[in-house]
Amino acid sequence: MSYVDDVYERLVAQNPAQPEFHQAAKEVLDSLRPVIEPNEEHYRKEALLERLTTPDRQILFKVPWVDDNGQVQVNNGFRIQFNNAIGPYKGGLRLHPTVNLGILKFLGFEQIFKNALTTLPIGGGKGGSDFDPKGKSDREVMAFCQSFMTELYKHIGPDVDVPAGDIGTGGREIGYLYGQYKRLTTSYQGVLTGKGLNWGGSLARTEATGYGLLYIVDELLKDHGQSLEGKTVTVSGAGNVAIYAIEKAQQLGAKVVTASDSTGWVYDPEGIDVALLKDVKENRRARLTAYAEERPSAEYHEGRGVWVVKADVALPCATQNELTLDDAKTLVENGTVAVAEGANMPTTPEATEYLQEKGVFFVPGKAANAGGVAVSALEMSQNSERLSWTFEEVDNKLHDIMKDIYQNISSAAEKYAKKDDFVSGANIAGFLKVADTMEAQGTAI
Missing domain, CATH: 3.40.50.720 (NAD(P)-binding Rossmann-like Domain)
Incomplete structure (x- = not known):
């Protein structure tokens, strides 16, 4: 059996009932064959694909909160810290009833390559909860977010893991999450992106x-x-x-x-x-x-x-x-x-x-929708420098990043697969950057 097939079979066996993760992994692994197969012995010895498809950390926790009727509710909270070879874990928090471990692993795995394509120093992660903010009062959303952050704050930081918004997590939710993070840590850090413009957010992020x-x-x-x-x-x-x-x-x-x-x-x-x-x-x-x-x-x-x-x-x-x-x-x-x-x-x-x-x-999305996380990384840069850039400055940087992504995935497709195969191009370009870094940093990563 080829190394790629062997890794995929292992992944499915170790992650049962996670079809979205299986789908994402299969698409990536299949497109990497032109890179992996000529160097199969080396990659197999280094177990590089196993290391890449296994999250560094899977954090699961309960989120108890009280609704407007005084009833205690309990949701599931998750954070998947997938790979930090090129920078702190970076990826959104999704709040939706469909959220489960398999979906977040698919999203976190995709995020590794998407973030690598931005050319910015950020790794891949994802998180969230099966909490549904729709139909909830502001007080209920605040109660949930404060409880969620009371556990999450132990695992994140500006140089460790920087979450962002996603489906169900907009400016209101980010505000409540950040307020609780500050309360618990007594520090003002750029640990969430998608923040309000008055308190560390970036123009053009929306x-x-x-x-x-x-x-x-x-x-x-x-x-x-x-x-x-x-x-x-x-x-x-x-x-x-x-x-x-x-x-x-x-x-x-x-x-x-x-x-x-x-x-x-x-x-x-x-x-x-x-x-x-x-x-x-x-x-x-x-x-x-x-x-x-x-x-x-x-x-x-x-x-x-x-x-x-x-x-x-x-x-x-x-x-x-x-x-x-x-x-x-x-x-x-x-x-x-x-x-x-x-x-x-x-x-x-x-x-x-x-x-x-x-x-x-x-x-594919890992290239086409990378603009959001790219500007999140630009928000991190502005927070580190304690300044903010104009809308035009951020928009111009975003435009340049997206042009670079297109050129990189187009070149990788032509070199390793076939011209205009942007799926393979995106996966290969992202993989090579992350894989080379993992090898340079040794087998601990």
Whole structure:
């Protein structure tokens, strides 16, 4: 059995009932074959793949808190510190009922390569809880966050592990978490990113993932003699990533015609009204039905269906495995030229393979949505220097980082796999940086 197959078989056996982690690991390991197989004896002797696919630490803890009725509730808390070869563990805290160990291991594993691609000194980690902030009062969210941080603070620090926001963890939650961290440590440190602008946050962090997604798509199209100008774009999701992807796409001359949430989606042939979308989702926290009611050109549809709309570029920005093989076939039939992942692993393996076979440019999330964590790392730099940069300074750095990511994954694809195989390119470029560092630091890491 080959070393790659041996490691994957071991991983599945040691991590049962964690399909998302299995899926992420298989995609990465398969794409690394051109690098691993010529040096298989060396990598096997060093057990480098085993060391890379096994988290440094898996922290599981209970989170008791009291709701507004005086009832004690108990949730599960997690932090996966996966790999710190190139810097402190870095990755978001996800608050959602679906959160479990397997999902967080998939996200933490992906984060290793994503963070390596940013060229910034940050390792990979992820955490969160099965707590659902939806429908909770501010006091209930605060009670949960304070209890969560009462355990988490023992395991994090500005040079150890720097968590951030993720699904369900926005500015409100980061504020409560940071307040409790300060209370427990009596120190003011840059230990969380996504902070408020008045207390250590970075301008452009809110926009970073969505903007970065479009910067890499723009670079991809330019590299192939095309432009976003005049292109029609479909986007799934209506959260932070989707909203700012829509905003930047339209700034770059494209027309975005869809958005979606957990209950349905809208088609707006005149182009999504970003100001109205922000008001509905960010201010009112309402469903997209409210957008459709106030926008005469918009059609609301229950369920899923964004990908049936004819478009040049598709940007899945909602959740994992949302774009299926059938959706991929529809995109190809409709003449879509590029798909880039704004969410983490939103495209199924079968859909990814089909899109690549049919010549659709496909950029995986670990490269395409790396803008968010890149600006989080820039926030860490600003905290260390006790200063803040202007929006333009941060945005320009983000633009340069995304251009570098595209060049690096494109070069790695051409050297080790095949031209424009950006999945392999992203995995290989990230792996080589982390693997070389692990070897340089010895077998303790």
